Amino acid sequence: MCRHLAYLGPEEPLGRLLVEPPHSLVRQSWEPQRQRSGTVNADGFGVGWYAPGDPVPARYRRAGPIWADLSFTDLARVVRSGAVLAAVRDATAATPDGEAAAAPFASGRWLFSHNGAVAGWPDSAAPLVSELPPVELLSLEARTDSAFVWALVLHRLRSGDELDQALGETVLQLAGAAPASRLNLLLTDGTTIAATAWGDSLWYRTEPGRSTVVASEPYDDDPHWQEVPDRTLLTASRAGVLLAPLEEPASAPSKEPCT
Template sequence: MCRLLGYLGPSVRLDTLLLKPEHSLIAQSYQPREMTAGLLNADGFGLGWYHPEQPIAPCIYRNTTPIWSDQNLTNLAHYVESGCMLAYVRSATVGQSVQLSNCQPYRQGQLLGIHNGFIDQFRSTLYRKLRSHLSDRCYQTIEGTTDSEHIFALVCHELEQTPDLPLQSALTATLKRITNWAAAANISVSLNIVLSDGQSLVASRYAYPNPPPSLYWVQDDLSLPSGVLIASEPTFENKHWTAVAENSLVVVTPDQEVYTETV
């Protein structure tokens, strides 16, 4: 299981989100508190962020080394500011290569996505089913081998088929489609996903048929006034962290309003 986070709000330096919290993603990479599988998240990491002033494609920074050993991250996080950021640390599924193309976030146009979870025995179960469902354009975007990247491509496919579809509706459609395939194949799936287009943030806490991994959100912390942070585990002490209900979405609107939906 990986650990992830997403932020939307006023522009902040990335070190505020990544380095300063006492239970930051760095701490979660070697001492996670709520992982249900695995002990470490040492198989790479990545972050993606949007320019605070210019409407350009988001930037991504990924590495196959553990996040604690990347000597460039501190300088990068001290320098870069953004009002929207996604990040994760990876615990690779057995059999999946530790290579840059298998590191998240994934990017398509203005869309960024990260995933914590799995499709059970992906290569022998839903791999061909999922790929055959994709449009040629979305199919061609896949560079790696992970179930996570294929799930992201399926979200992009839903948005391509219905361009005006809200992000949360595209995510819901993706979750339901994968669930239907999983039920038919009699396998389990775990689909904690965070998506952003730079204006809004949508996250799912979802699994079938077992309980999903942990996911929380908090708003208006003193270190992030008016901002909303979503994370696999609380990154700092604040009694207002809210656990996302099982099999539901949390949606953060462009003006930082937060609401939840049942999937």
């Protein structure tokens, strides 16, 4: 049902994060090890990254499988960044949206990805439509559950929510409307990562003060990878990672530092 990854740290070539590791995101597109729904992520992919001095990220997205895109291999070899969000997609249902349905979704300084599915889509989400101003609903980039989830998150961000609050409150709202949903969300602004574990796997690896990676599953055998418990909100920076149970109000979580 998709695999995704976010990185904050020293500048690295995209390929070192996404292509070269033994169980890289590219490999996870055809051979995920911990994915709980679906087996092949061949319905599109995308990478977003930040350049020094520019708060607005660049994106490269395609509708086909990442392993078949020779241009991405070349791009990943030479493009370097200290903040990255990437995803490979397994579509819940076929749509005509093409690469517009591939994460990361973007607005301003934010990049976003959804690993999972809104159960009962679209009927279950109908009661939440009133949460969005009509112009935001009409501006959805794709006719998918992930695009709608992003619209809910983005509305909260534009209203002043911090990254973790926007994700946590959106997950609890969607879970109330569609309880069987899988809602692993990933969000960054280039300096902070927020993520949720809700129905699928999520891991992180951090070198406090230097770098942090948050991913659907480990991309190598480094023993420092830590699994995030289900129904958890994660907030990360280069300094480290904080975890909070999602059953608590996301606006005032009780957080414990992790190393």
